Amino acid sequence: MNAALLFATTGSVLETLPVTLRDLVTGWLPEPLRWLVNSLVGVGTLLAVIGLLFAYLTLAERKILGRIQNRPGPNRTPIPFINLRFFGLAQPFADGVKAITKEDVVPDGADKVLHFLAPVALLAFSIMTLGVIPYGRHLVLLEFDAAVLYFFAAGAATELAVFMAGWASRNKYSLLAAMRALAQLISYELPLLLSVVPAVMLAGSLALPAIVEAQGGWSYGFLPQWHVFTPWGFAGFIIFFISALAESNRSPFDLPEAESELIAGHLTEYSGFKYALFFMAEYFGMCALSGMGVTLFLGGWQAPLPFLEFIPSYVWFGVKLLSLLLVFIWIRATFPRLRMDQLTRFAWKFLVPLALINLGTAAFWSLTAGWSGPLQFVRWAVALALVLVPFTLLGRRLSAGVAPRTYRYAT
Amino acid sequence: MNPELLTPGGANVRAVHDAFHGDLLEVSMGPHHPSTHGVFRMIVTLDGERIVKLKPVFGYLHRNHEKLGETVSYLGSMPYTDRLDYLSAMTNNWAYAIAVEKLAGQPVPERAEYVRVILAELTRLLNHTCLAGFLMQDCGCSGTPLMYAFREREKILDLFESLSGSRMMCNYQRFGGCRVDPTPAWVDATRTLVGNYGAFLDEFEALLTGNEIIMARTQGVGVLSAALAINAGVTGPMLRATGVASDLRKSDAYGVYPRFQFRVPLGAHGDVYDRYMVRVLEMRESIRILEQALAGLPGGPIMDPKAKLRGFRPKAGEAYGRIEGPKGEIGFYLVSDGGPNPLRYRVRPPSFINLTVLEDMCLGQTVADAVIILGSVDIVLGEVDR
Amino acid sequence: MIPLLLIAGLTLATAAVALALRNLIHSALLLIASWAGIAAFYLWAGAEFVAFAQVLVYVGAVSMVVLFAVLLTRRSRDDISVAIDSPARGIAALLTGGAVLGVLFGAVISSPLGAPAAGARPSLSVKELGLQLMGPHAAALLIVGVLLTVALLGAVVIAAGDRTDAAERKPEGNP
Amino acid sequence: MLGSGLLQGLAVTAKNFVGSFHDPARYTTVEYPEVKPALPEAYRNFPFLVSENATDPMGTLRCVACQICEKECPPQCIYIEKSKDKKPDAAGKPQIYPAIFAIDTSVCMSCQICVEVCPFDAIKMDQVFEIATTTRFEALLLNREQLAKPNSYYHGIHPTEAAEVDARLAADRKAAEEKAQAAAAAKAAAAAAAAAKAASPAPKAPDESRRSPQGEGGPPTPKPQSERGAVS
């Protein structure tokens, strides 16, 4: 009992630690100024943490890709002055120095203004999306009533920047990439939004903290009431995740920068720091979408089991975020790229109908929340059927004419 | 086609300028493009992303191979054949050796024939493994299948290195046998490798063959009809993928191949997936051949004792030697006037001839398809451009 | 008041420049900026939901369609820049627009609008909005839904209708 | 069901990821500058000239400047100029030696043909592979002094092959000595000329080494002039 109390107190102290620290720093300021400084501190901390995450995410991605491909990945860059290698942990900074010192080449025929604006805009939009995500119980930078809408509004603008980059470069590969980026955005915005609607529906709010709160608690004492552990939530999460892969231009949907087809797509004519900005924006976007996925379906900052609640919420959020990012990398290491027409067909003929049906499933789930006893099994069975049957049927439609083959032999 | 586009230097600027003038976009893919497998160039005319015209341009790696063959001795050409299709030096060596042996009437000891079969099949494994890796890289895998393929290829290359002294430029076959006799340790190492290769293929196939994305990307893409393939002189796995049973190992029965039990896998659709699968199945048959050849490897000399190395002058005449290389029929045509150099030296490069049907396969497909169709042809520019 | 002036100035400037530019892509991108400015105005006015909807619909969707249309309907890169073809037309448009502007300004300035109730910022949470939409305005919502579906289908049919025609068209070589 | 192939693929990559931490077969990288790859004995890269004695490499080159390798070299990267005078070789016999022997390693393709055609076992394949230089021309054009390496070095890199070569050379030398002795005896006793003839086929006894197919097993009298012109 005492131990539990100790855990609880340390837990709550740790929980509010970031806020306490901030108040320690800014508490002496007069009120309007304090608000401003508080916001600035919040933004600064977020950017620092996400920036560091970005730096080490690039390293982690390369190292994990390397390990999957039976090689070590970057491990040689030493820490300057002390010349200690330490698994190449200085690599991201070396990359940064390289990117900054490289010559910035702008093609002669390029639309110079747009060519410059594109990476800046992309980064700005990506950072904007990061603002609304609740990183912990007390760690929300921007509290909007319509935060979900804000997130997707800002996210939708990123593809505009990709288009700008592709168009401004005056390179045919870039132009093709720009067209691809537009088509991809139009196709995947819809399933992305539709997959989010059930989560909003069940929470009855567009505010992200409310959605996280709605996923608190445990059914049967151990199963977290995260959306992902319900049939509709699982389906929604998968649809969201696939669409997020497409939205953040990650493999297997990295068509705008398909390196085997379009050299580097919209990045072909970018070099030096601008290229690094694109890279950064891609990872920020990936983090933002992962954070959104965690918030909407994986219970946000909620602990997975009751007795683990003493660990602060932001740690849980970080753990979940990192595991989702790991899946991003894992998928990149495994899958080849889709073709443009397959990509759009997959969105329109598979994801969108599934997401629509999933809306119905979620409605059923919320209407039958009161069912208990044996009716619980009926509830699960119906919901599972509502998810699996359309999945199987649509999947069969989608993969019609594509199947493993048998081969004959001439002897 | 604007003739100016073909001129090097400034051609790209001009192409960019012109391309924006029509609905059609003309893209010059290569010679410096990540997936043209070397310095190969495709001038692709696109309607949206569909290809309405494709003009292959090659010759960037031309090294005067055939003329060079006429200026050096018969033996001197042997290391140059390594550099034709640098993934399958051993089979190139063998085809050239067969041509010269025919010309000179040079017999080959049985042990050498067995060693040649072993090396040719190892080369086939190596080449097809690499090709599958490259193809998947073209499909957009981030290097993973390629790295697995290279991991296994390294093991075969290690065998080649410990036998011939070089990983890729083996220069191993000689007229009337092989240069070095494989030691029992080498044979054991080969046996181990062959024994493990099936397991690797299983894992490789688990990663790729059933993958829905790969099936969607490759099935029905780049279809080549059997009639066109025959008319164009296409050979090797590409021809067999169209369903034509043609394998020189069966029809020519050169070397000691008739002694081995193996089957020839045939495709039915002639698309990229069939080309990939035919190669994978061929690898499994190669493993069977290797097991039989390693089990039956006889003793005896590796070189015909009467074979001459210095002062080799075959009598006047002509000969065409060909074998079933990993990429198709690799053949060498030689005319001798009795001198130390061939009077005429001509290569039948399989990947060059297979490449001629590229446009037919690509029309109506998208840019992304063109890349994998090119990948499925299995070209090596060293051989295409010679 | 200052934010409003800033927002208005930026929105008007981008809109005016956008419609005066020769380069279609620049026009489209500037207009997107102008739409974003309008969204900023909504945000300033406290209509949060509308602001995000504006961004999502205009910056996220309409802009894409516009850019797509620009790219799909160009015969050459030069087509991206379009000239104002007849000065007379421009002058006529300016005169008409100026007249309308004068009338509107006159009307606005002369109208005795009462000063707003001090600090009476109407608040409307998303929940209330949703309840209103699904309550009194449910019929309108349904009709808009139907309209959007029909518009979507119609757009697809119109844009794809000429497919056979396009396929029959001979690929033109470079001029 | 849709996706089963994808899941299978994910399983394979996961297996490789985990395997790379504990299974050497799944972690094949050799971190090169620190860890040198083990070269097989047969490995070859660039030729060198064998000298009998490390202390006097130029005096004990096996090469007699017969120029066969120069002629047979496919990319023609060998340049030899014969000496005007003769110097005693390792066996004490006066021989022509290469006044200039240069190999352009930027042209050489390490095909080993010079080694195979050399009747004197004078040129052998080296195993260098860190030969990067900062200049493109001079540093890669190796001259006689840079090319000469002692027989002990040869034993170090290709032990089996070198042992065979040494055995053969010793046999040849012995045979040659016997032949010389026989010849001397024949001169001394003119009547015993028939006996000397009977001794001469001895060097042609079947040679077990893998270099036997070269035809004549023993050192033939160098007759470079007679074979000249084949390449030109």
Added chain:
Amino acid sequence: MTYSPLHLCLLFSSALFCIGLIGALARSNTILVLLGVELMLNAANLNFIAFWRYGPPTAPGTGVIFVIFAIAVAAAEAAVGLALVIAVYRHHRSIRLQDANQLKG
């Protein structure tokens, strides 16, 4: 007379409306005309919000809801309009308004 923020908003919206109008009238490029019309629509929306914000308190949210519907309709209009532009372009190989003056195919 002092001007309230409402006056400013209304002036803003009328100016935006006129810019849209001038653009729609002066340009012959179909896409630009369409964009001008969109701007005019947006100007109208501005009024709704302005009156919702500063106008007399009526039923809460009416202005906002009207704008939401207007945005939805505008999106539909843009989609159909641009589809029409593409269809016209397919037919006439031009998106100048003058070239599409015949009501026949």
